Amino acid sequence: MTIKDVAERSGVSVSTVSRVLNDHPDVSDAVRTRVLEAVRELHYVPNNSARDLVRPQSDAIGLVVRGVGNPFFSAVIRAVEEAVSRAGYTMVLHQINTEDNELLAAASLARAKKLRGLILLGGCFDYTPEQTAALDIPFVCCSFTNSFGSLKKTAYSSVSIDDEAEACRAVEMLIREGHRKIAVLLDSTCDHSISELRYRGYRRALERAGIPLDRSLVAESGDFDMAAAYKGTCRLLERTRDFTALFVISDSMAVAAMKALRDGGLRIPEDCSIIAIDGIDMSNYTVPTLTTLIQPQAAMGAEAVRILLDMVEDRAGNRHVRVDTTLRLGGSVRSLN
Amino acid sequence: MTIKDVAERSGVSVSTVSRVLNDHPDVSDAVRTRVLEAVRELHYVPNNSARDLVRPQSDAIGLVVRGVGNPFFSAVIRAVEEAVSRAGYTMVLHQINTEDNELLAAASLARAKKLRGLILLGGCFDYTPEQTAALDIPFVCCSFTNSFGSLKKTAYSSVSIDDEAEACRAVEMLIREGHRKIAVLLDSTCDHSISELRYRGYRRALERAGIPLDRSLVAESGDFDMAAAYKGTCRLLERTRDFTALFVISDSMAVAAMKALRDGGLRIPEDCSIIAIDGIDMSNYTVPTLTTLIQPQAAMGAEAVRILLDMVEDRAGNRHVRVDTTLRLGGSVRSLN
DNA sequence: TTGAAAGCGCTAACAT
């Protein structure tokens, strides 16, 4: 079942069929109708491989997600897919593990699928120009920027929150409520990633308030998953219970931390307040509801697509967009004032 | 950068390069080494479109997931991807919404990507032979079976738990602990899906124990997501509080239900016990930990791939595998005895 | 063991 069969069936040449199929103007209505009819009768479906082989460029946009099953990404992925299809493009989703190198994955995906552009979700923060050299298509980093790398600002696009500032804002909220002994739960203080950035925000907030940094209140889980977060919180509790609030760098980690605090005999928020950043669905259903700074996940996904397509279609150059978070006032923070 | 460049670079013909790339036997070691070297130096990546165009069949296995962001699927997807790649195949993931028809999506994906086989995750339970006729490749239903449809058992494969029996088991556990007034939270009693099956199990357990069905204790949320589950539970509470336990058909719904119960002033498990089925990561971190029947998600994904590849490679015909759940004893069930 | 050459199904010049 090829274009040739359709051509025979409708009594025209293959090029005419091709024209009809690709919405080219120079086809008479009569012929167009006839061809479309043959297509329907024959249940003809174009062979994409043949198409891709011959077309200079595809309509594929890649979305490389690092960290399978990270709940924060779900809503973003949905939004990206929707925006991509609405624009008439196809989304190619590729999930990789945290250990994997997303630039390598992206480069081979780009080659394999002839991608027009790329969105990276949850990547590293320290790309070098050498590493991105293999990527000869525009790309936008979604939910992160190249904070620790040496990429020129003009070499890529991004849409993200100001991680350091937002973390600072979260901690300052705790301080405003009278908390002085504030612990922090993070992946690592120096992972060159979101964790390190938000840790900086934590320190900045303390500094501004004149609170000295107490290293014993810094809990490193070594990973972003809930199991690690739970254990990290337990270790913190073994070390000290001399804190009234906990700032967690992500919602999902915060959910696990809440559990650890409760299992450790602490009531939330009576004995320990907790605040986080992300705003995933699940943290709406903790008891008490998690107080958190919500990232506008859907808007970020849509914006990433907008930026990318502006580049792909040469409407605009690269750009970097900062979005704001929204405070969700749950019941997990108690005022000491 | 084509196979031709590699051929020139290594001083052989394109066919030889092709042979090396496809692990054909009749190539001298010397030539093979030389070609591989050229490949590396040139960073050559085969053009998949050209490959697919010429090859009678691809190495692609499709995974169609219905219900984006359903946390239960994450672990399954991971397992499928791993098993597929380990077997030397490529996984093509396609997510669709609950409203979308996965058979249509699957059929067009199969055609477009020349799929060898298909795994359906979270599909419908009522396929008819006519609907699956378009699918001319083997497929296996993962985490569900065609319980309400008219498919011949030999027309497809499946790996799933015995939803009705497991639901019955969960409810019987509540009964064994002395509960008689047991509510149930589900999507719908007649959605021809997992919800209906597990509802049957609920009724069977009551029946066996001689407990009459009380329709006022049946809460239909109308959807599987947490927001719907929360609202459904609230409506239940408005109607009646005369129950000591709640069986929820899925973990994620149970998490939302727990919140609703708490918000309604009920303590868990003192005022209301709760049990569910699924065993997703998140339900490990509720307070108290959710008591649930864990589906072996990773094993199910791996098994689905095994079955499918057995069919694809003609090692075996179709088969239906039933797996067992494991009880996770959380703290959400209280004994009345 | 290797090479030459014929397509795979499609699009896009180029002709008409």
Next chain:
DNA sequence: ATGTTAGCGCTTTCAA
């Protein structure tokens, strides 16, 4: 407005 035809990059006969 429509047809003819040359490839796209690759695999695979068939010959050598």
